[in-house]
Amino acid sequence: MSQPPxxxxxxLQALQDAGKEAIAQVENLDNLEKIRLxxxxxxxxxxxxxxxxGKLPPADRPxxxxxxxxxxxxxxxALEARKAALQDAEIQAMLEAETLDVTMPGVFKSQGRVHPINSIIDQITEIFVGLGYTVASGPEIESDYYNFEAxxxxxDHPARDMQDTLYLPNGDLMRTHTSNIQIRYMKEHEPPCRVLATGRCYRxxxxxxxxxxxxxxxxxFAIDKGITFTDLRGTIRAFIDALxxxxxxxxxxxFFPFTEPSAEVDVEWNGRWLEVLGCGMIDPNVLEAVGYDPEVYTGFAAGLGVERLAMVQHEIDDIRRLYSSDLRFLKQF
Structure with a gap:
């Protein structure tokens, strides 16, 4: 017997009423999905x-x-409306749980400062880059060849002695100057070249x-045809003036083994002269060691202590203050 229309x-009407009531009472999205299914x-x-x-008369089916x-x-x-309401309730609950009191004072974190050594390295780099120099670097652990021989x-030079140089068990050493970078760079590049090298040294x-x-x-250092000591002097004067x-x-x-003639440069500081750099014309033997023809090319080189320049710039009376990690000192910069 067919089911009466x-x-x-x-x-169907009972299902609609029961479904709406169930939807209205559901408390979370997971249960709402179960009701939908x-x-x-x-x-x-x-x-x-x-x-x-299928058992209805054809006339009743439409x-x-x-x-x-x-x-x-x-x-x-009803499902979509309840879903939207539950989602809004979840967002509101999350906002209430994460509410911040914007009137509360913030946690203060002191701002870092650039260390005087890093600061003056940046300044010097900017000066020489402006003069057209290329920045290069090299290893701190070096061989005798790059640090001395080349x-x-x-x-028998005194600088090779144990009392001046820190040697490692394998025969290598902690570089005593950044001149090792000069040799390494010149071996890999043809002149002309103008290079600035910076790094930590050990003695x-x-x-x-x-x-x-x-x-x-x-x-x-700079290497090209026709470079003279006058070019070196003018470069140092321009550098000191800029700094x-x-x-x-x-x-x-x-006297330096790798330059001839050689000179030391002092600046007047606190009423006395303070040595800040050594310089000179690159020795022909050094040019030959890297494959340059000293009959064609000449060049100059200069090395300076960053700490001493920082002392002059900031009127620091003792180099050891730069490594003391004393915040009272460092906060001044």
Missing amino acids: LSLETD DYLGKKGKVSKVLGGM RIGALANQVKDALQI LNFLP RDTVDATHAAVFHQIEF FGDIPIRFRPS
């Missing part, structure tokens, strides 16, 4: 009721089908107000 209509899924309650439509679609639409609308140090030195066993050095302004400087004759 009125019975299907009653069942329970009523509108392929095996849901509405589908089960509609399973009896009316019952339209009613079924109305029930589906009504439940779907720089024209004789085998067995007695620590006092103006000396340290570990220090930073900057070296600059300190027009302060008195002097050149004193000196």
Whole structure:
């Protein structure tokens, strides 16, 4: 016996009322999804009721089908409305849980400062880059060849002694200057070249107000046809003027194995002369060691202690203050 149309209509209306009530009472999105599947899924309650439509007279099927679609639409609308309400409630609960009191004072974190050594390295680099120099670097652990031999140090030179140089068990050493970068760069590049090299150096030195066993050095050198000592002097004068302004400087004759002639440069500081760099024309033997023809090319080189320049710039009386990690000192910069 076929199911009467009125019975299907009653069942569909009852499903709509029960579904809306269940949707209205659900408290979370997971349960809401279960209700959706329970009523509108392929095996849901509405589908089960509609399973009896095949037994209806043909004349009643359109009316019952339209009613079924109305029930589906009504439940779907109720589901979407409840879903939106539950999502809004979750967002509101999250906002309330994460509410910040904007009137509370913030946690203060002191701002870092650039260390005087790093600061002056940056300044010097900017000056020489502006003059067209290329920045290069090299290893701190070096071989005797790059640190001494290629720089024209004789085998019995005092700088090779244990009391001056820190040697490693394998025969390598901690570089005593950044001139090793000069050799490495020239071996890999053809002239002309203008190079600035900076890095940490190591020597067995007695620590006092103006000396340290570990220090930073900057070296600059230029190689081209026709370079003279006048070019070196003019470059140093331009560099000192750019860094300190027009302060008195002097050149004193000196000796370095890798330059000839050589000079040391002093600046007037606190009423006395302070040595800040050594310089000179690159020795022909050094040019030959890297494969340059000294009959064609000449060049100059200069090396300076970063710490001493920082002392002049900031009027620091003792080099050891730069390594003390005393915040009272460092906060001044």
